[in-house]
Amino acid sequence: MNNADSGEGKMTVGLDVGDKFVHACFLDHDGIIVEETRVGATALALRRRFGGDERHRVILEAGLHSPWMSRLLIDLGHEVYVANPRRLRAIYLNESKSDRVDAEYLARIGRLDPALLFPLRHRSAETQADLALLRSRAMVVKARSTLIQYVRGVVKSAGGRIPHCDARTFAHKAVLHLPSELEPVLSPVVATIANMDKTIVAYDKQIEQMTEERYPETELLQQVAGVGAITAATFVLTVEDPTRFPHSRSIGSYLGLRPRQDESGTIKKQLRITKAGDEHLRSLLVSCSQYILGHFGPDTDLRRWGLHLAERGGKNGKKRAVVAVARKLSVLLLRLWITGEIYEPLRNARLRGELSTA
Secondary structure, eight states, rough: OOOOOTTTTTTTEEEEEOSEEEEEEETTTTTTTTEEEESSSHHHHHHHHHHHSSSEEEEEESSSSSHHHHHHHHHHHOOEEEGGGGGGGGHHTOOTOHHHHHHHHHHHHHHHHHGGOOEEEOOOHHHHHHHHHHHHHHHHHHHHHHHHHHHHHHHHTTOOOOOOOHHHGGHHHHHOOOTTTHHHHHHHHHHHHHHHHHHHHHHHHHHHHHHHHHHHTHHHHHHSSOOOOOHHHHHHHHHHOOSSSSSHHHHHTTTTOOOOOOOEEEEEEOOOOOOOOHHHHHHHHHHHHHHHHHHTTOOOOHHHHHHHHHHSSSSTHHHHHHHHHHHHHHHHHHHHHOOOOOOOOHEEEEEETTTOOO
């Protein structure tokens, strides 16, 4: 969001962004539609329409094109708000929904009070590019897992079996256990998996170089057992600015790890987490939490707290504990990043004098 001063005569512009075209609705200070138009969803077209001397308050909904469009409009001097689509249910429930109507709706809410849009802040172009490296690696890993499951399933259906092994050694072992009748059709798939192994190794080297050169703060986060280079880098690049939160605990809500709330009088329902924010980072933190609470997790304050929560949590206590530990872990990582402190795994236990009985 751009914090440009909004003059009284500044128009408010709602943009409904499509893949090829952008529908724009211009409202004056009195809320009267001055212009409705459509421009191409390209940088050149937007510069031609919004590159003049006039400065507007521009509202657009978060989506595939909103990162680069919002940066472009801010560079052109406009006051830009990127609306949170999760908070704009009225658009989707509109019985007369159209691109023109959506653009007008965004403009009218933005003119009334931009806070009602629950505006988002997009990452910088540099951060977005670095984050794409991590996401690309994750996609290749996911595709490799899918192919491995496919090969195992086909071999089993033919009466064979590939021994249990790590994904990184699967291609080497699978070649030795392919049934002869399936070898012609499965060998190319195994070769593809082997190529994916090389791609992932290359990505790992790029990520290591990237964090060493541009994000040394990731080492602070990796002090916590279970948090590796990938999780640390994803955390730093997703959050981008550790001081953006008024309180450290706010990051739990930002990542969608906070339970939904539905209270009425004395009734307080127990609901699932919101799952707002970045899904990939949330998944990584949950994986770290599972390790922390698992058999191989070292003894730490966080593990003790999570295990205690699981014991008194009833039937779904373990699942709730995993999410709660992930939320608490996000707060811990943010604090380590901000303060630069040396992580002490059993600090709380030491202060309570429990180390001797641990």
